[in-house]
Amino acid sequence: MGDIGLWVAGLTGATAVLASWVTSRGHTRAAQLQAEISAAAQDEARRRELRRASYLAFLEQAHLMGVEYRHTPSILSTEDPGQRRARLEEHRARLREVFGPFRHTCQVATVHARSGQVIEACDGVFAASRTVYMALGDIADGVTEPAVFYTAIDHYWAAVGDLGKAVRLEES
Template sequence: MPDSTLWVACLTAGTAITASWVTSQGSLRAAREQASAAATAQRANALAQSRRDSYIEVVDQAHHMGALYRELPIVLSMPAGSHKEAAVQEHAKGLREAYGPFTRACDVMIVDGGNSVAEAVKAVFRDSRAIYMCLLSASDDEDTSNVYGTAIRSYWDSVNAMVWEMHREANRYRV
């Protein structure tokens, strides 16, 4: 009988070791999958936060440019003369200074945003540039309210469309 007892003891020990190894492999695989899922969720949250920050920046810059554009008719309706020329040049300088951060925010959003957001940002940028080009080509005999009214409305329409696209894109995957 001593031989069979030793054999049973060895078989039991082998079974216990094998069961332990199988359990540890399962636990290891589960831990790896859990870590991978956590890393994926963390990357998705970081991307969503980065995109949200880009949205906020481009909307902020678009509103800043819009505030400057709203002042254009006032500046251009001044009586002709050196004061008007100085005011136009000063306003153009302010627009150029604001244009750098606006351009950078648009470029970042074109890279960070989805296709529909990128197209909407491009439209805002295009309408913004159109207003500035109108300023550079304006003459004293033009009716400023007609020249800029249409351009400024188009700009704000494109800003509103951009914000809508950002909203739609940001909420696409929410449950």
């Protein structure tokens, strides 16, 4: 009987070691999965925050362009064509200064966008801004009437509104 007792003790010990090893592997794999899931969640949160920040930066720059556009009506009301042209050229120079950050934030926002709607909306704001700028050049050159500016600026603000809507839809 002594051999059977030794045999049972050995088998029991081996079973305990094997069960311990299997449990250890399971806990290790569970910890790895938990770490991977946590890292993925943190990465997604970081991307979401970058996307949100890029949208906000572009919307802020769009509104800063709008602040510059608000100076335009007083310039357009200048009676003397020569003086109006000079003031419009100064105004367009200022718009070019503001345009650099505007363009940069537009590009960053489109890079981070998840949906085609946001990309199209960013492009729409960018194109509308160009239309306003070109209209001011045509007005300065006497090619077109000042009323063209008001139509272009209405399109610009509509495009900014469309961008806000697209961002809200994407974030929901």
